[in-house]
Amino acid sequence: MNNKLIKLSSITKKLLVALFGTFLLVFLLFHMCANLFILADDGGDAYSSFCHFMGTNALVKVAEVVLLGTFLLHICLSVILWCQNRGNRPVRYQRPSRTKTAKGSKLAIITGSLLLVCLLFHFYDFYFVKLNVVKGGNYMVKTEDFVISDPSQEVSEEAQIIVMQAIQDQKISKDGRWLRQLSHADKEVLQECFPDAAFEPDFYNTAREKFSVWHIVLCYLVFFFVVGLHIRHGFESAFQSFGLNHYKYSRLIEVLGIVYTWVVCLGFAMVPLCVFFFK
Amino acid sequence: MNFTLHIWRQQNATDKGRFETYKVSDISPDCSFLEMLDILNESLINDNIAHPVCFDNDCREGICGMCGLYINGRPHGNDDGVTTCQLHMRKFDDGDEIWIEPWRAKAFPVIRDLVVDRSAFDKIIQAGGYISVTTGGVPDANAIPVPKRFSDMAMDAAECIGCGACVAACKNASAMLFVGAKVAHLAMLPQGQVEAHERVKKMVCRMDELGFGSCTNTFACEAECPKQIKRQNIARLNREWIKQLFAGNHKPSSHLSNH
Numbered sequence: 001m002n003n004k005l006i007k008l009s010s011i012t013k014k015l016l017v018a019l020f021g022t023f024l025l026v027f028l029l030f031h032m033c034a035n036l037f038i039l040a041d042d043g044g045d046a047y048s049s050f051c052h053f054m055g056t057n058a059l060v061k062v063a064e065v066v067l068l069g070t071f072l073l074h075i076c077l078s079v080i081l082w083c084q085n086r087g088n089r090p091v092r093y094q095r096p097s098r099t100k101t102a103k104g105s106k107l108a109i110i111t112g113s114l115l116l117v118c119l120l121f122h123f124y125d126f127y128f129v130k131l132n133v134v135k136g137g138n139y140m141v142k143t144e145d146f147v148i149s150d151p152s153q154e155v156s157e158e159a160q161i162i163v164m165q166a167i168q169d170q171k172i173s174k175d176g177r178w179l180r181q182l183s184h185a186d187k188e189v190l191q192e193c194f195p196d197a198a199f200e201p202d203f204y205n206t207a208r209e210k211f212s213v214w215h216i217v218l219c220y221l222v223f224f225f226v227v228g229l230h231i232r233h234g235f236e237s238a239f240q241s242f243g244l245n246h247y248k249y250s251r252l253i254e255v256l257g258i259v260y261t262w263v264v265c266l267g268f269a270m271v272p273l274c275v276f277f278f279k
Numbered sequence: 280m281n282f283t284l285h286i287w288r289q290q291n292a293t294d295k296g297r298f299e300t301y302k303v304s305d306i307s308p309d310c311s312f313l314e315m316l317d318i319l320n321e322s323l324i325n326d327n328i329a330h331p332v333c334f335d336n337d338c339r340e341g342i343c344g345m346c347g348l349y350i351n352g353r354p355h356g357n358d359d360g361v362t363t364c365q366l367h368m369r370k371f372d373d374g375d376e377i378w379i380e381p382w383r384a385k386a387f388p389v390i391r392d393l394v395v396d397r398s399a400f401d402k403i404i405q406a407g408g409y410i411s412v413t414t415g416g417v418p419d420a421n422a423i424p425v426p427k428r429f430s431d432m433a434m435d436a437a438e439c440i441g442c443g444a445c446v447a448a449c450k451n452a453s454a455m456l457f458v459g460a461k462v463a464h465l466a467m468l469p470q471g472q473v474e475a476h477e478r479v480k481k482m483v484c485r486m487d488e489l490g491f492g493s494c495t496n497t498f499a500c501e502a503e504c505p506k507q508i509k510r511q512n513i514a515r516l517n518r519e520w521i522k523q524l525f526a527g528n529h530k531p532s533s534h535l536s537n538h
């Protein structure tokens with residue numbers, strides 16, 4: 001952690017926490033909307049092409065790094081502030097405080113830390129699969145990558161069985177462009193025979209697989225609840241930190257914060273719930 | 280009315296300190312909290328029981344800001360918008376146990392018993408809470424026009440009496456409400472605007488140096504401020520800080536200044 005970050009004035013630090021936090025709020029809305037594609041009744045075509053775009057576009061790669069940096073800075077700065085604040089009352093009061101205050105603020109460090117823990121589990125389920133750190137989930141590959149141009153190319157029996165089985169199980173997308181729902185083991189076998197084929201994580205089927213297990217669904221609901229607690233406070237708090245508080249609009253900001261929190265949390269919660277009950 | 284008092288006693292800054300329990304009886308409901316302590320002290324002296332309890336006070340009419348006590352978990356006790364000297368015993372129930380502690384903050388060290396050193400606030404004011412003009416004759420009231428709304432808001436902010444309850448209440452011991460009130464009150468008046476950028480920079484830096492915390496938008500300060508200074512003043516402080524960050528956006532011509 002760099003010394004300059006610690007030395008910034010307390011208000012600048014808080015401003016940056018709010019700035020990065022706001023960026024995360026925008027990201028969260030975007031992420032939630034994207035997830036809703038999973039619920040489209042098209043066998044996952046729309047969501048898969050979205051994932052393909054996100055997985056291959058160069059600008060998205062840059063945005064991903066920016067997002068990761070934003071997370072780290074938001075966390076670093078808020079933890080620095082929290083540590084510095086803790087030292088400012090070396091002798092504590094003996095009687096518990098009876099001052100009426102906003103609870104969300106006092107809990108922010110706890111809801112934030114819980115959020116981080118949940119996030120790591122979430123990364124384990126999805127993002128780390130993409131980074132190929134975790135070997136699990138489902139994969140997809142373009143069918144055109146299987147055209148054998150060189151007749152002398154050897155295709156092992158195992159690979160043939162996998163492809164045959166996949167066709168039989170209708171793992172080919174409706175438009176015929178994708179072979180999907182391949183397990184990690186299947187992917188390894190196919191990759192050996194078709195080294196040029198570009199395998200991508202099949203998040204649509206990964207999500208369906210994960211969300212068919214009730215305790216994973218429950219964990220995700222808890223996750224969204226924790227997110228909700230954090231952003232319910234964060235939304236309003238960020239406005240105040242930017243100096244945007246006016247007696248005329250503070251109620252409006254509060255209402256917007258509540259609406260935003262419910263929309264994002266319910267939007268996120270819809271996916272595991274609908275997949276569990278209807279897919 | 281009768282009360283059991285648990286009062287923080289501490290010989291000096293280095294003493295560890297402890298609670299002592301005293302009983303007071305026959306207190307009038309119209310007695311102020313400080314008068315009740317006076318009665319206790321009188322009996323402590325007359326009956327030769329202990330050294331009287333030290334506490335700060337001056338005006339006893341809610342305008343000087345000297346008299347802060349942390350009473351039953353709340354700065355200035357269980358009433359809204361009053362200082363300790365304006366808190367009356369009728370706000371308590373007969374037979375109540377009352378816990379009295381000094382302000383607790385790194386920047387406000389205890390001097391003795393319930394008295395703390397609040398000179399850190401003075402240091403913040405010295406850093407920039409003023410305007411640098413030599414006072415002359417009284418100017419005409421209409422010489423510098425000020426919009427009514429702004430003079431009202433400046434007046435509301437200027438109500439801060441520097442009591443320190445905001446710091447005492449805040450979980451971070453932050454002085455943002457105090458500094459916000461001082462910065463806002465001058466930033467809203469033409470006389471204060473000349474030095475606005477420098478002022479906010481100096482006062483906030485001094486506030487950080489002195490060991491006050493940062494704001495987490497908990498608003499315990501607003502809930503406990505005897506002058507009901509509003510959180511909008513903290514927002515204004517943040518705004519003034521942002522303005523200051525971007526002020527002076529080009530270098531002044533070098534032939535006049537050697538910076």
Ligand code: HEM
Pocket residue numbers: 014015017018019021022024025028074075078079082105108109111112113115116230231233234235236237238239241494495496
């Ligand atoms: C999607 C994830 C997240 C979003 C959308 C988010 C959003 C926000 C927002 C908007 C604020 C208000 C900023 C302000 O008042 O200045 C905030 C504050 C904060 N966040 Fe996050 N945050 C996220 C993740 C995290 C994580 C992982 C932590 C881990 C420790 C964390 C810790 C904090 C803390 C301690 C505060 C300060 C609260 C305060 O002092 O008022 N946040 N967050």
Ligand code: SF4
Pocket residue numbers: 438439440441442443444445446456457460500503504505506507508
């Ligand atoms: S802002 Fe209120 S609580 Fe803080 S010092 Fe001023 S009068 Fe006291």
Ligand code: FES
Pocket residue numbers: 335336337338339340341342343344345346362363364365
């Ligand atoms: S003694 Fe002056 S405000 Fe209480």
